[in-house]
Structure formats: structure tokens, C-alpha cells
Amino acid sequence: MNPKLRILIVDDDRRMTHTLSDILTLQGYTVSEAWSGPEALEKVKAEFFDCVLTDVRMPGMNGVELHKELQKLRPDLLVVLMTAYASENLLQQGLAQGVVGMLEKPLDFNILLDFFAMLSKTHTVAIVDDDPAFCQTIADILEMRGYRVVVTTDPHENIDQMVDNAQVLLLDMKLNSINGLDIMKKVRQNYPTLPVLLITGYRDEMATLIQGAEAIHAYASLYKPLAIPEFLKTLANIEIEKYKRLLHS
DSSP: OOOHHHHHHHEEOHHHHHHHHHHHHHTTTEEEEEESHHHHHHHHHHHHHHHHHHEEESSSHHHHHHHOOOOHHHHHHHHEEESEEEEEEEHHHHHTTOOOOOESSOOOOHHHHHHHHHHHSSSSEEEEESSSHHHHHHHHHHHHTTTTTEEEOOTTSHHHHTTTTTTEEESSSETTEEHHHHHHHHHHHHHHTTEEEEEEEOOOTTTHHHHHHHHHHHEEEEEOOOOOOEEEEEHHHHHHHHHHHHOOO
């Protein structure tokens, strides 16, 4: 994510959008306003946004309908609904269709600011793989997308220290003199909820080890040669799940 988030606020109540815009601008964010669904779509076509914060009930095009159209334009765009009617059917439809979460009106600005602070944070991916060329390729791809990357090709290093500030661990299952499952077991002792993505070029040979890692809650298994779109989508899903937990809490 861009450290200076670009946020689009959509609500037919102009006083609401102005108030939110003033608050978020003071926090250092770049904010645009739209007062209808069609206007929001035109802005998203013309500008890049990290997140859309939209009211549910609006004339013409409601917030859930807007989300559907936004997904066609930008499947990766995060959408958060605002509503004064927490139990309404439209809201449940939106949550079922992939919006990140819901905020009840009147808004709790502490939750809102915590959410955007999390979006602004630079996410760290730790890579443990004994193939230097692979590590460099993946690091370059991730850094171009705003991630911080820490890498080791030596599985005997202090992995705990390496992943201490990481949000995701990318772990090769076949390493020199040690296997990925043994490393994951050590990581799980101190980081029981850290998302771990298993990678290997030896699908059949590593099948038993992968099953063992899945039993201690590996997030997913990916195979070399790595399908980059699938890998990036998996990382995005990890982030979105974290955002949903924050908003739902």
C-alpha cells in the first residue's frame, strides 16, 4: 500500500463527506469526495484509490451496487460500507460479496483511523529459501508493489528474529540439511498465527511434509515455478482478512 493513502468517500450527504474528508486530510491522507455511485465510478476510472468508503443507502445506485461495479473496474480495490442500519439486507449482501467490512453510523473515528493506519503500514514478507536467484526475483516483484522484504538463504540463521516484524513468511520446504516443516514447527512456537506460505518445486516428494505443515496451520501451498498472479492474490487475501478482523472487532 502507498504510505499516503488515496481514499474516496461516497455519500449523498455532503456534510458527511466534507467532515470525513477534513478529518482524514488532517491525518495526512489524500481524499476525494463523490456524492453518488455513478460519480464515484467516474472518479475511479480517472484516478487511483487505495480504498473506497461508501454509504449503503444512496439514491439511484446504492453502496452494494457500487461495490459490484467497482469490482469490475478494480478487483483489488478495498471497499468499506457505512450505514445507520446495521441489520439491513443490503448490508448483508455487501458483506457476502466481498466488501472488506462495515462501519456503523455515527462513525467511531478511532476505529476508522486505526483501519487506515493499518492500510498505510508497509507490510513485510520474510523469505526463507536456499535459491538466491529465486529470492531476488520475488523480492524485486514485492518491493515494486510496496512490500518490505527480508531474505535468508541459510535456514540455520535465527529465523525467529527474522520474522519478528513480518506479516507473512514464504517458506521453501526443501532446504539444505533441514526441511521446511522443522523450521515451521520452530516458528509456530513463538508465532502461532503468522501466515506461512509453503513453496516447493518437488510437489510429490514434499507431499508428506506439506501435510504436516498444513496440520499446524500453514496458510497455503504454492509450487515452483511460482505463478506470480496467484502468489500476489494470496498475499492480498491475507491482508484483506486482517482488515476484516479489525473492522468486525
